[in-house]
Amino acid sequence: MTKEYKTFAEFYPFYLAEHSNQTCRRLHFIGSSLVIVVLLYALFSGRLSFLFLLPLIGYGFAWVGHFVFEKNRPATFQYPLYSLAGDWVMFKDMLVGKIRF
Numbered sequence: 001m002t003k004e005y006k007t008f009a010e011f012y013p014f015y016l017a018e019h020s021n022q023t024c025r026r027l028h029f030i031g032s033s034l035v036i037v038v039l040l041y042a043l044f045s046g047r048l049s050f051l052f053l054l055p056l057i058g059y060g061f062a063w064v065g066h067f068v069f070e071k072n073r074p075a076t077f078q079y080p081l082y083s084l085a086g087d088w089v090m091f092k093d094m095l096v097g098k099i100r101f
Helices: 008-017 022-045 048-070 080-095
Strands: none
Touching: 008 080, 022 048, 022 080
């Protein structure tokens, strides 16, 4: 049975526990970084067709991290919106050094 989280603050500790493997976190970070790069490129170059790559890049790196290194099922399957928010909060936390890269 899936636990229902009422707030993101309640969900985030679960999200972090699902990302205990350093390689998995690094793959998330790389995928998120590439999403930003491709998004900026598509917007500034006017090549909006590149936007279709965003979910492929973001989820591709993350899912390899989960299936190959973390050996768990990505939280996005159960909690898609909280998981997406968790990706970006974890990215920020890694960027500022709050979470080990």
